Amino acid sequence: MTRTAVDDHVSAAVDATNATRIAVSTVIFTLRRLPGGDTPVVALPLVRRTRDPHEGQWSLPGGWLDVAEGLDAAASRTLAETTGLAPSYLEQLYAFGAVDRSPTRVVSIVYWALIRPEIASSGVGRSGADALENVQWFDAASLPRLAFDHNEIVEYALWRLRNKVGYSRIAHGLLADMFTLAELREVYESILGRRLDPANFRRQVENSGNLIPTELFRTGSHRPARLYRYNQDVELADRGPLDARD
Template structure:
């Protein structure tokens, strides 16, 4: 039996501790008239105590027969219908007083490129600005804050922004992703110099046309990972 299964078995077999898996899911949404897209995440309205009617992260109990990443993907699909373009384990939250009964939550964070309007058909699911959340159930405000900190750190040294982009994109579109994640405007000329000097972008022969002059499309070098996942990578 794997260590994960052993932990789950111990949790299910006693009244002391249960193991849950939750996911912080980041995506982008552009509202009419906005200068840049907003970093958003889905929350689920709880239908029972504790914290009935409060908003919470999507999640569910860990099945004894599944591994953690599979559980994260499953609960994500069950609550929002979304499939992540990037999924990474964030942290284990297990403070004694975080729930009326002892619950350890294994939390993942994910990025999705999909049209988030598809989640409108899912009951009790709504999208919120990641930087301006209501009070959430349990310790979920703390969890989102930590996930946002992790994302902002990784965008500075990895290709993690690609998890929110189409396969081909303009430099302006890439800059907008950075601005949405960091929550501030970036100088276009400086940004162009920095990303072009990093040698992680490959120019294509295609251009985005519209009301302005055509803008060259780029793609990420696929030989480089989206992000360094550290010792948990496999």
């Protein structure tokens, strides 16, 4: 074998060894009353892996990035393929690429998303019994040991959610188009993990300029509660320069 052929052979071997595959995964949050629970919790769907590595463990929904596909499109596609869900809010979270996170070098572009409870309650899964077995909802605050570094990823997504709820109207991604102030407060309490004073909360959100009161009321066992809607001129969340994309 000539020196040139040897060099080419070594270069090809190095390229194969150092090849990095790109995956896209999504942490999708909703509010859900899990079995045995009285109040809603921040929950997310996980997919049980059916092959190695980590066969049988739960993981985030995701898949490989196609060559001719944008990242946002890949996140939406892989989420639909693995869970059947379409989010009301989707944002890129972070790129996770530690050398030892997978047996082969894989960089995961991770998104986080929100889905309204009425959509989430319609069920998850692609189709048939397979879906019910391989996709399941979990309380985001008490997860089992997940495949790869997915526990770390979920923690980071929760941190992002809790931070954004304080300065944006991101909570709207977890609400119907019209809602009461009590329902809005419940979303904040579930995300932040603590009770909020109803009077102070009402004063703060009414002074924010994000809410528009309607002439409709929700009736029930208590006195009628006015329904509000969000000001659609205000974005769910500020994404910085990404908001300027076409």
